[in-house]
Amino acid sequence: MEGVIDEETRYEAVRSRDARFDGEFFFAVETTGIYCRPSCPAVTPKRQNVRYYTTAAAAQTSGYRACRRCRPDAVPGSAxxxxxxxxxxxxxxxxxxxxxxxxxxxxxxxxxxxxxxxxxxxxxxxxxxxxxxxxxxxxxxxxxxxxxxxxxxxxxxxxxxxxxxxxxxxxxxxxxxxxxxxxxxxAAPRRGAARATPAAGIPLRLAHRGPYQAAAVFDLLAAEAVHGIEEVTGERAARTYRRTLRLPYGTGIVAVQEARSTAAAGGGRGGGGGGGAEGASGPGAVHRGGWLDARLHLTDLRDLTTAVQRLRRLFDLDADPYAVDERLGGDPRLGPLVAARPGLRSPGAADPEEFAVRALVGRAGAERLVERHGKALDAACGRLTHLFPAPAELAVERGPLGALATALADGALRLDAGADRDDAEAALLALPGLDARTAALIRMRALGDPDVAPPGEPEPILDAWRPWRSYALRHLRADRDPTARRAPSCGSGADGSGSAPR
The missing domain is CATH 1.10.10.60 (Homeodomain-like)
Incomplete structure (x- = not known):
């Protein structure tokens, strides 16, 4: 979100049930004691009865309860x-x-x-x-x-x-x-199916706001997939991404299904309606968000929150495509690319430390590491057989890989969700054999920085594209890829392939 949203804009978003603001703020109604997402389909409250909050927690702290109709706790996170x-x-x-x-x-x-x-x-x-x-x-x-x-x-x-x-x-x-x-x-909504059991996994809808170019994300994941820990199966537009996860309390296996784009029309903020996550929508809705269907198998359910957040970062589900497209769409070079692929995402990483290693050694090198050091699952799940080795298990390697693994294992280099990005990049550049381009890619993907300009690109990444240069890079790469399709109705647009993460 760029800039501060004033109260007039907020109330207009509530009045028009604009889902583009879902997760960016919440509103509460003094006369009912309830807080909602902006796209809530209930009758619009009077302006004088509305209070605004940056987070659901702030609304709860003020004594408001969650609306049972719009489920404000299920919205995408703020970008x-x-x-x-x-x-x-x-x-x-x-x-x-x-x-x-x-x-x-x-x-x-x-x-x-x-x-x-x-x-x-x-x-x-x-x-x-x-x-x-x-x-x-x-x-x-x-x-x-x-x-x-x-x-x-x-x-x-x-x-x-x-x-x-x-x-x-x-x-x-x-x-x-x-x-x-x-x-x-x-009070759970009934969808004609029995509830899940732990053995069957936990079904989830991973919500996102606005259009989502799912094909581009799944193309990238398929190009990067490391045998033994991840795979992409199925036909295009109906693919499933599966991988193993190393988590704080145990391990997990996740499956995420590709979905066709919800390439909605419309420009910037301030008008129009919208649908929200988990299928919620309001009367007169024009701009519709959506979700990716997923299923998680966890050895310890305490890892559920962490696993979900890591998937959200991998698929860039908390992005604000309206802010990104509005900024980049006005540029002469990027405008046609944004129009062709509205809502193009900049994927992150499910495991930042794993991504750093893969960025250094490439896909083929990562597969060799899985064979030598990966921990085998107690029971293979299709072609998923191992967990990617932890940094401590790779510290025995020599050269740049050993140096990187040692720095990660002893905490000299931090790539967790709250790591300081500048400090992390400086620590990466201080390691032997790790160049500026690899450090920038790790910053973009492992640390989820939306504003990275890796050196050595065929086209310069301009400062005028701040703070969304990572998204500009994805557009430029998609434009260079001869296999990328440009039909926004099906949300395609590939990131390109290669043996190393990009």
Missing amino acids: EWNVRADVVGRAMRMIGDGVVDREGVPGLAVRLGYSARQVQRQLTAELGAGPVALARAQRAHTARVLLQTTDLPITEIAFAAGFASVRQFNDTIKAVYALTPTALRA
């Missing part, structure tokens, strides 16, 4: 946290990755290099909620997903969602949803 490199942006990325659940506020503060009091003060001052409240809102959403999609016992769900006790879980669910956990489970 602002991917753009910002300050302490608030870094903190939000780490909270999303589950750091507060695993390490508490002190652990978050240590990672940020501030005191716990300073972190609390900065987040509360800017967002209206501190790290505990932000993590609590995330736990509530995770719990709702598990309650409404699985038959897991409620006690197991409480701890899987990150709550310290069943009592804390019960109190939070009642406060956020005004329902008991049992009643919330009973």
